[in-house]
Amino acid sequence: MVSFFRKSVPAPVVARQPRLPAGLRVYAIGDVHGRLDLLDEAFGKIDRTELERPSERNLTILLGDMIDRGPDSQGVVSHILTRSKRRWMLAMRGNHEQYLLDFLDDPDILEEWGPLGAFNTLLSYGLKPNxxxxxxxxxxxxxxxxxxLPPGHLDFYQNLPISFSCHGYFFAHAGIRPGVALDQQSPEDLLWIRDEFLGHRGPFERVVVHGHTPVVVPELLPHRINLDTGAYxxxxxxxxxxxxDDVVLL
Structure with missing residues (x-):
């Protein structure tokens, strides 16, 4: 279990703390990985927060890797689709959602995808894979x-964005390549990058909110925020x- 997590090394960064405009609240959720039970708890915390302290507008962002590893990927996607009918939500593409899409066109990708939790996803959709x-x-x-795939699921996977900018924040599943403008980032880096991004010690154009690399506790650094705490x-x-200009963990 120890090797599963990356050790955080604080980076000496001089960065301006972003500020969302008055009336806007953003909830960002890390990698769910098939844990419908935990996602339901997170949504419950959001609902209680809004009931106790309502916002004018609120957006919930899921940072990708909603599927694989955990027991109920199908349930996670269905729950997101149902909730999005009544709440402002943005689900983003992670490398695991990309694997599923690639598998539909290239079955041999299962050799690579399989050890990363694919079989749990296939089981959740009612299949019985060898x-x-x-x-x-x-x-x-x-x-x-x-x-x-139930109605709406294929469209869901195909239309997941790989990045999103919101005032001083930039949301991407894995991170960004340092030295490359945000609007020039490659899909591969946004979905997969690790060491070059995590080890960068200077500020970015915007504070990057990401998941992808599990850590023991969330990393709230001046230039990036990592919310992947290995939920599965x-x-x-x-x-x-x-x-x-506040960042609060629910």
């Missing part, structure tokens, strides 16, 4: 998954409330 499928079985699983393994799903 843990060591042959090439023909991979092709059949790909077809079966496409057929098993730890039972801790982190949600941050951004309002004005």
């Amino acid at each position: 843990r060591a499928p042959t090439p023909e079985q991979r092709r059949q699983l790909s077809q079966d998954l496409r057929a098993a 393994a730890t039972g801790r799903l982190t949600c941050a409330l951004l309002e004005g």
Whole structure:
């Protein structure tokens, strides 16, 4: 378990704290990874916060990797789709959602995706995969998954954005490549980058809010905020409330 988490090293950064405009509140949620139970708790905390201290406008952002590893990826996506009908929400693409999309077109990607939690996702959609499928079985699983996706799920996966800017914040699943303008970032970096981003010690154009790399406790640094606390393994799903120039963990 120790090797699962990255050790945080504080970075000497001089950065201006972003400020959201009055009346706007943002809730950012880290990597869910199939833990519908924890996502439901997070949504409950958001609802209680809004009941006790209502905001004029509030946006909930999920930072990607909503599926895989945990037991109920299908339930997580269904819950997000249902809630988005009555709340302002933005679900973002993570590398695990990208794997699912790639698998629909290239069944052989399962060799790479499988060890990263794919089989739990396939099971959640009612499939019964062989843990060591042959090439023909991979092709059949790909077809079966496409057929098993409930209405709206394929559109959900296909239309997930890979980045989002909001005033002084920039949201991306994995992070950004230092030295590259935010509007020039590559999809691969936004979904996958680690060391070059995490080890950067200077300010960015905006404070980057991300997940992807699990840490024992959320990292609230001047230039980036990491909200991935390894929910599927730890039972801790982190949600941050951004309002004005405050960052509060629910």
